[in-house]
Each structure stands twice: as structure tokens, then as C-alpha cells.
Amino acid sequence: MNLRCIIIDDEPNAVNLLEMFIRQTTEWQLLAKCYDALEALAFLKEQTVDFIFLDINMPQLTGMELAGLLPKTTHIVFTTAYSEYAADSYGYTTLDYLLKPITLKRFYAAVQKIETHFHLKDRGVTVPPSAPATEEYFFIKSGKTFHKLLLHNILYFEGEKEYVRLVTSSEQLLVYRRLKDIEEQLSHPFIRVHHSYIVNIAQLDKIQDNHIFIGDKQIPVSEKFREPFMAAIRQRIF
Incomplete structure (x- = not known):
């Protein structure tokens, strides 16, 4: 996908790493490398981009301060060594939140997420905003216990009235929450496929006759969520 982006970061090594990842894994146009917020503001006044990679801890203007000066529709991928700014990033059109040091594996996951977003947007499909995942795990409360779960181990979520059943390859947890609330906290590779199901695309085995198969579990894909x-x-698809 031919997307236009810029990198805004005061650390040359971080800029070089992102540039290398972009050239290795995408067909994007990297239009500029800006080493401070003022340089970025000047560039963005003259040029249009699809999204920006934005560091947070910068001199003169921080990334968060710069984000507040940009149009609300500006798509941002935050890049930072600090996880505590994640909550603040929700107030912007955030595509992802990458924690430094950024690995190629994590960057590739971001590529899939970014390109899926713009692909759906180009097709006129409304893309709901999703909270960026700042870590590869989270804690979920079931009963009186908080369970730590690795995101990639989750197979699917199944809504059951006021509860949600979270299923991994080794366990199932029943959580007192609505499926919609959980959906709002998830991003790629999780996607809603039915009124009662959110699945991890990375874990599905096959798709056949409007059904997803994850191991022995058969999950329907409803018309509303099919596209x-x-x-x-x-x-x-290759």
C-alpha cells in the first residue's frame, strides 16, 4: 500500500531504525525526517501526509504538545520509551503506540494495523478508533483474581449476556464485562466478526462458508461484520 508518512524524532538512531524498517517491510513514501517539532510543523504546513511517526520526549515542544497543535484528523503513530503517556494518546487519532526499543516484529504488527485501517477507510468502511496496545500483555479480573494474559495467546472472546468468556489454548475465564467494552480496548489482530464474538486473526486456522475455525471451535461471521x-x-492473501 502506497502511504505517505514522516518521522518526527530528535534521536538520529531512532530515526534511522524506523527508516530501515519502513524500507524493509513497506511500499510507503517516507517524505521527511524531522528532528524537532518546529521543523515538523513547517513541513506539515506545506505537505499532506497520511500519518506521522511521532516521538514524545523532544526539546522545545514535546510530541504531545505538537499533537495538540495538529488537525484533529492527523493520524499518529506514537514512538516513545515511556508507557505512561499511553492514556494521553487516546485523545488523538492514534493508529498505534510503539514502545522503544522497537523490534522488527512489533513494527511489522504496526504495519498490518496501519494498512488495514487505510484499506478499510478507502473502501468507505467506518473504522472505529481503538486504544493502542502499549504492552503485549494485560491483566483481566475474573472473580477476585487478576490474571496476566499474553495477547497473542488469546484465541477469541465470546459474549454471554452480561459476561464475556475469554478463551486461550489452555484456559477459559469468565469476565463481568460487555463485549463492546472489551472491543474498544483491542486493536489488530483482534476483530469483531459477530454480535457475540471477537477473534484473534493470528490464531484462526481456516475460513469456510462464512465460518471461522480456531482449533475445534467454529465461529460464524455475520453479515454486519463480514466486510x-x-x-x-x-x-x-498471497
């Missing part, structure tokens, strides 16, 4: 789901799948 966004298939758009995400088409990103990975």
Missing part, C-alpha cells in the same frame, strides 16, 4: 473482517484478511 471489515474480509478486508483485514485480504491484507494477508
